[in-house]
Amino acid sequence: MDFSSINPILLLASLMVAATPIILAAAGELIVERAGVLNLGVEGMMITGAITGFIATVTTGSPWIGFAAAAAGGAGLSLLFAFLTQILLSNQVATGLALTLFGLGLSALLGQGYNGIKAPEFGKIDIPVISDIPVIGPILFSHDPMVYVGIGLIAGIWYFLKYSRAGLVLRAVGENHEAAHALGYHVIRIRILAIMFGGACAGLGGAYISLVRVPQWTDGMTAGAGWIALAIVVFASWRPWRLLIGAYLFGGVTVLQLNFQAAGIAIPVEYLAMSPYIATILVLVLMSAGRAPGSLGKIFHASR
Amino acid sequence: MTDTLLELRGLTKAYPGVVANSDVSFTIGKGEVHALLGENGAGKSTLVKTIYGLVKPDTGKMTLNGTAYEPSEPRAARAAGVAMVFQHFSLFDALDVAENIALGMENPPAMADLAARIREVSEQYGLPLDPDMVVGDLSAGERQRVEIIRCLLQDPKLLIMDEPTSVLTPQEVEILFKTLNILREEGTSILYISHKLEEIRTLCEHATILRHGKVVGNCDPRQTSAREMAEMMVGASLHVPEKAPHEAGEVVLSIRGLSAPAPHQFGTALKNITVDVRAGEVLGIGGVAGNGQDELVAALSGEMKTAAGMVVIDGREIGRLGPNERRAAGLCAAPEERNGHAAAPDMSLTENALMTGAVRKKLVKNGLLDWPAAKVFAEEVIKAFDVRTPGAANTARSLSGGNLQKFVIGREIMQKPRVLVINQPTWGVDASAAASIRQAILDLAVSGTAVVCISQDLDELREISDRFAALNEGKLTPPRPAKGLTIDEIGLMLGGAHDMEVAHVDA
Numbered sequence: 001m002d003f004s005s006i007n008p009i010l011l012l013a014s015l016m017v018a019a020t021p022i023i024l025a026a027a028g029e030l031i032v033e034r035a036g037v038l039n040l041g042v043e044g045m046m047i048t049g050a051i052t053g054f055i056a057t058v059t060t061g062s063p064w065i066g067f068a069a070a071a072a073g074g075a076g077l078s079l080l081f082a083f084l085t086q087i088l089l090s091n092q093v094a095t096g097l098a099l100t101l102f103g104l105g106l107s108a109l110l111g112q113g114y115n116g117i118k119a120p121e122f123g124k125i126d127i128p129v130i131s132d133i134p135v136i137g138p139i140l141f142s143h144d145p146m147v148y149v150g151i152g153l154i155a156g157i158w159y160f161l162k163y164s165r166a167g168l169v170l171r172a173v174g175e176n177h178e179a180a181h182a183l184g185y186h187v188i189r190i191r192i193l194a195i196m197f198g199g200a201c202a203g204l205g206g207a208y209i210s211l212v213r214v215p216q217w218t219d220g221m222t223a224g225a226g227w228i229a230l231a232i233v234v235f236a237s238w239r240p241w242r243l244l245i246g247a248y249l250f251g252g253v254t255v256l257q258l259n260f261q262a263a264g265i266a267i268p269v270e271y272l273a274m275s276p277y278i279a280t281i282l283v284l285v286l287m288s289a290g291r292a293p294g295s296l297g298k299i300f301h302a303s304r
Numbered sequence: 305m306t307d308t309l310l311e312l313r314g315l316t317k318a319y320p321g322v323v324a325n326s327d328v329s330f331t332i333g334k335g336e337v338h339a340l341l342g343e344n345g346a347g348k349s350t351l352v353k354t355i356y357g358l359v360k361p362d363t364g365k366m367t368l369n370g371t372a373y374e375p376s377e378p379r380a381a382r383a384a385g386v387a388m389v390f391q392h393f394s395l396f397d398a399l400d401v402a403e404n405i406a407l408g409m410e411n412p413p414a415m416a417d418l419a420a421r422i423r424e425v426s427e428q429y430g431l432p433l434d435p436d437m438v439v440g441d442l443s444a445g446e447r448q449r450v451e452i453i454r455c456l457l458q459d460p461k462l463l464i465m466d467e468p469t470s471v472l473t474p475q476e477v478e479i480l481f482k483t484l485n486i487l488r489e490e491g492t493s494i495l496y497i498s499h500k501l502e503e504i505r506t507l508c509e510h511a512t513i514l515r516h517g518k519v520v521g522n523c524d525p526r527q528t529s530a531r532e533m534a535e536m537m538v539g540a541s542l543h544v545p546e547k548a549p550h551e552a553g554e555v556v557l558s559i560r561g562l563s564a565p566a567p568h569q570f571g572t573a574l575k576n577i578t579v580d581v582r583a584g585e586v587l588g589i590g591g592v593a594g595n596g597q598d599e600l601v602a603a604l605s606g607e608m609k610t611a612a613g614m615v616v617i618d619g620r621e622i623g624r625l626g627p628n629e630r631r632a633a634g635l636c637a638a639p640e641e642r643n644g645h646a647a648a649p650d651m652s653l654t655e656n657a658l659m660t661g662a663v664r665k666k667l668v669k670n671g672l673l674d675w676p677a678a679k680v681f682a683e684e685v686i687k688a689f690d691v692r693t694p695g696a697a698n699t700a701r702s703l704s705g706g707n708l709q710k711f712v713i714g715r716e717i718m719q720k721p722r723v724l725v726i727n728q729p730t731w732g733v734d735a736s737a738a739a740s741i742r743q744a745i746l747d748l749a750v751s752g753t754a755v756v757c758i759s760q761d762l763d764e765l766r767e768i769s770d771r772f773a774a775l776n777e778g779k780l781t782p783p784r785p786a787k788g789l790t791i792d793e794i795g796l797m798l799g800g801a802h803d804m805e806v807a808h809v810d811a
Contacts, residue, residue, distance in 0.1 A: 170398050172407050179394035181357065183408050184378030294397060
């Protein structure tokens with residue numbers, strides 16, 4: 001065993017990268033669920049964003065256009081979910097599961113011919129001056145822009161939900177859709193917008209995997225990140241900052257156990273591989289005290 | 305006398321299978337408290353929803369302050385000065401008072417200013433309320449204050465109140481009426497819906513009466529008796545339940561030393577309840593809510609099992625049997641909570657009829673459901689108890705509270721049980737429906753059923769009971785003949801004077 005090969009600075013820096021796709025997707029799902037909709041199709045929207053973003057980046061050479069295309073791809077797929085659940089009033093759980101299966105199939109179809117290609121580099125930005133600070137600089141201030149977009153998204157969502165009128169209305173719709181309707185708010189319109197936002201965020205998260213983390217295209221490459229994002233939303237009791245902690249914890253243990261594996265620690269690989277899941281669930285369960293939005297997953301029909 | 309604030313002319317609204325409002329016209333004056341009366345399903349709710357912009361009328365016109373008024377949505381109604389306090393509160397449990405109020409306003413001020421305004425208005429109208437409380441922790445009366453203050457902050461010209469007092473304690477009703485009188489003096493008009501006619505007589509100066517969606521009369525409630533108003537609502541003279549004279553028969557239900565621990569944290573333990581109920585007899589059990597009523601119903605219906613010998617029917621010990629086995633033995637029960645306990649809200653009336661009727665009406669054959677027979681049974685209940693619904697295929701949830709109550713009580717009565725246990729049989733039901741439910745209970749007793757009726761409505765118990773007992777902290781007083789029992793004596797029994805019967809005998 002050789003723990004000296006584990007560099008704590010590098011470990012913490014890669015933790016932020018490992019957590020970013022989950023932060024992006026979970027942030028979107030948090031808004032969706034706070035609006036009272038349970039979209040289990042996060043995985044499908046992520047993988048769709050991963051391939052649409054990858055295709056756009058390879059075609060144009062610009063990762064920024066790629067991320068925009070990923071958001072559009074994820075939001076486009078989420079519109080299908082919105083149409084089925086909000087207009088045709090289908091069951092949200094079944095529709096969400098179907099959306100995941102559909103997204104996996106669709107992305108594999110779109111991705112034919114893109115296997116094995118490497119995506120153009122998405123440069124790190126070294127924030128001047130502060131990225132030169134020893135230890136803290138490389139950990140916090142020397143990443144690609146999407147890492148900061150993820151953190152900014154969490155801060156923005158927190159502010160939106162806590163202080164803005166629109167955020168209050170969104171929470172009201174998720175808490176009691178009948179009362180919100182009685183007060184004259186457009187429950188279905190608000191929910192469709194929330195679902196699209198969630199789809200766009202999931203698309204960004206997927207593209208982060210295919211453009212930055214890996215960075216190339218393979219079928220099914222999100223490998224369950226969407227499910228982790230869903231679980232983290234619940235265990236974080238629908239609160240943005242807890243969600244960030246949960247995602248970092250998950251990313252951190254993931255990176256750490258990979259390092260342990262590389263160091264040849266005498267614990268079976270299977271246990272190491274499951275450790276991020278166990279650690280995240282344990283910590284978030286111990287922390288969790290919140291309750292779900294009152295109308296979560298219920299079908300709204302204006303006539304009753 | 306007063307100027308006209310709102311005029312309705314020829315409002316009509318039809319739903320598939322039901323005409324909710326038909327050519328409804330009346331006017332509300334400025335500073336007038338106007339009552340809207342009618343039985344369950346007479347179209348009151350549809351009418352106020354039309355005024356509040358939640359429902360669009362098929363035909364008809366409204367005029368507010370002399371100008372045409374066609375609110376396309378509640379926002380437009382609020383902007384025009386119409387505010388509404390809902391029957392089922394339109395509040396968000398997880399949000400605090402200030403947030404709830406902000407949601408009901410068009411242009412709410414910043415949260416800090418809003419909190420100050422809430423304190424100011426709540427003081428001005430005598431409605432104490434803390435803007436930082438989470439609404440889920442408030443009592444029914446406090447929750448209603450949130451709704452009222454939400455309306456008042458917008459300086460409404462017309463305040464609509466849909467059954468505001470049905471969930472309030474008498475003290476809270478008094479506070480509410482004081483507030484409404486202040487509003488009236490300030491020139492605000494109030495449209496007031498209630499089943500409680502005595503309230504309307506003290507509060508309102510004008511009443512419009514609806515029946516089957518049509519305006520059938522007007523009156524000044526201060527000069528009209530409650531009985532006259534009830535008869536206008538029903539369109540016939542009000543039937544007072546009567547019991548045909550008959551002798552009580554043999555003992556059918558024996559409760560022997562029934563004791564049970566509290567089933568959950570907020571429950572009440574039952575303590576050594578002993579009483580016999582004879583065929584043809586109605587035992588009325590009174591008491592303040594939360595003194596073991598729910599637990600007693602559960603122990604009798606079979607939801608909660610006890611030692612075998614604690615509940616006995618026709619000499620057979622059934623304390624360990626479940627609800628279906630007890631139904632087979634002849635005991636039917638109707639719990640208090642309609643939606644979710646007595647009926648499954650999202651299932652049809654046929655399915656709901658089948659669920660308790662399967663055993664006694666033989667709706668299951670060889671393990672398979674007999675749907676045609678279940679439908680016939682549901683339709684019999686609907687017909688016999690005048691349940692207003694387009695058909696047995698409709699969900700329980702789609703019925704108004706009073707109509708669903710008629711259905712769940714009717715479903716048990718129509719099974720002709722040996723013993724009927726009911727909790728709050730006429731809760732939230734209008735006067736004529738309540739009278740017909742009580743009559744059905746009495747008729748069932750005359751046919752030889754032993755009835756246990758638990759209720760918090762003492763007038764109801766005095767009307768139908770042969771003997772009366774009171775539940776107090778899980779203990780039952782010895783029953784006394786209901787005839788000649790005074791309110792004072794009942795009050796003493798409710799207060800827990802368990803040894804009164806003994807003292808009575810001694811004296």
